Amino acid sequence: MNDAGTKDQERPEHGRGGTYTVKGQEFVRDSRYITTRITRDGADGYPVEPGRYRLIAARACPWANRAIIVRRLLGLEDAISLGLPGPTHDERSWTFDLDPGGKDPVLGIERLQEAYFRREPGYPRGITVPAIVDTRDGAVVTNDFAQITLDLSTEWTAFHRDGAPRLVPDDPDERAEMDSVMRRVYTEVNNGVYRCGFAGSQEAYDAAYARLWTALDWLEERLATRRYLMGDRITEADVRLFTTLVRFDAVYHGHFKCNRNKLSEMPVLWAYARDLFQTPGFGDTVDFVQIKQHYYVVHTDINPTQIVPQGPDLSGWLTEHGRDELGGKPWGDGGTPPPPVRDDERVAPGHNPLYPAEA
Known part of the structure; x- marks a missing residue:
């Protein structure tokens, strides 16, 4: 219940944040993510490895668009492949309706939800983009949109293109x-x-x-x-x-x-x-x-x-x-x-x- 004594409304918002709640009629975004990181030392069990991971990022979504831009600016196209869901979705998941047969050509799935369920069966929060998926087992590694782009800049430096900008300052x-x-x-x-x-x-x-x-x-x-x-x-x-x-x-x-x-x-x-x-x-x-x-x-x-x-x-x-x-x-x-x-x-x-x- 909210402060006004009425029940908070929870709605799906798959672009980012999973669900949001209207608390006292104010929009509050769910900020719970899968925070596993892909790092040079592989501390979370996922080391930087070219060709292993797939970025799923719908062009429609502003949070996913960030990851597409950073990947391109840094020249990581050969290191991390890109999957592009279509612009619309239902309450369950983003779908790969732009691909032949309605399936992602690398992961072989129709819905991004399948990759979340491989990470956590019955994943209870929203199916969001961007998400990075491990192509070895088809499971989501992370959907922590803010950390994803920072890690592309700082952890994937060995695979940046010549002349790539330094998007995260050293100072x-x-x-x-x-x-x-x-x-x-x-x-x-x-x-x-x-x-x-x-x-x-x-x-x-x-x-x-x-x-x-x-x-x-x-x-x-x-x-x-x-x-x-x-x-x-x-x-x-x-x-x-x-x-x-x-x-x-x-x-x-x-x-x-x-x-x-x-x-x-x-x-x-x-x-x-x-x-x-x-x-x-x-x-x-x-x-x-x-x-x-x-x-x-x-x-x-x-x-x-x-x-x-x-x-x-x-x-x-x-x-x-x-x-x-x-x-x-x-x-x-x-x-x-x-x-x-x-x-x-x-x-x-x-x-x-x-x-x-x-x-």
């Missing part, structure tokens, strides 16, 4: 600052849009809305004088903010009622987001069609008709951003952009302005 003070920035981005922005969208009362929504826009105004100010969140180069913090910003006008502005402004009406954040979108490894991972299908079809409590909007116009993502005037070295000293996306991992034509519809 302790810079790392502490980045962690602080990422905590605020997560609580107020990444999760803040969900807090607005799934609020169960006007009061809860009003409070969530105020928190979100306080944070976005803070980011607008922070990024006015620096090209990236931590200064002159791309870090993990930018990856984490980008996946929310790129979904903002297409989904969060209307679907989640985050409608004080569109992203395209915030000069600094809009230019920053376009800068990243046009940077190899960011925009080329984004599938706007799948993003809209996921939110507008799956969230039937918010959008019971399941009608997917046609807009917004996406051509603005390719317009000049002017952020290079702030200088900086996006990839750090000696770093280089990743090579073009391999053919079998490209976003479908027409799903992204970088990949126009085929004539």
Whole structure:
């Protein structure tokens, strides 16, 4: 029971967090994960080993999109394979409906739930992406989305491409600052849009809305004088903010009622987001069609008709951003952009302005 004396509502939310609870009409995300780590020393029983693990990460999901971006920026495509569930799911699980026969070609399963059950029969929490699966036994190793990307940066260094950026700073003070920035981005922005969208009362929504826009105004100010969140180069913090910003006008502005402004009406954040979108490894991972299908079809409590909007116009993502005037070295000293996306991992034509519809 919640403080108001009414029963808390628990709902499935498979994108990340398993389930969420509306406590006193406020959205509270379940943060219980499988926290096993893949490390160089194999302390948890899972050593870094190229070819052994498969990243399952739906393009529709912002939390999974992070892992896709980091894997690409670091050049880990040959070390860790990628499985892509479709954009919609039922209450049981994400499904591999985009693959021939509706099965993941490596794991041979129809539902990601099967990999969770191989790790823990009857796994009681939500079936979330991203998840890393051990191809030896088909069981999930971890779905701890925040730790997954940090470990790709710090534990898989032997398999990074030449010129890979250093997304996690070595300097302790810079790392502490980045962690602080990422905590605020997560609580107020990444999760803040969900807090607005799934609020169960006007009061809860009003409070969530105020928190979100306080944070976005803070980011607008922070990024006015620096090209990236931590200064002159791309870090993990930018990856984490980008996946929310790129979904903002297409989904969060209307679907989640985050409608004080569109992203395209915030000069600094809009230019920053376009800068990243046009940077190899960011925009080329984004599938706007799948993003809209996921939110507008799956969230039937918010959008019971399941009608997917046609807009917004996406051509603005390719317009000049002017952020290079702030200088900086996006990839750090000696770093280089990743090579073009391999053919079998490209976003479908027409799903992204970088990949126009085929004539």
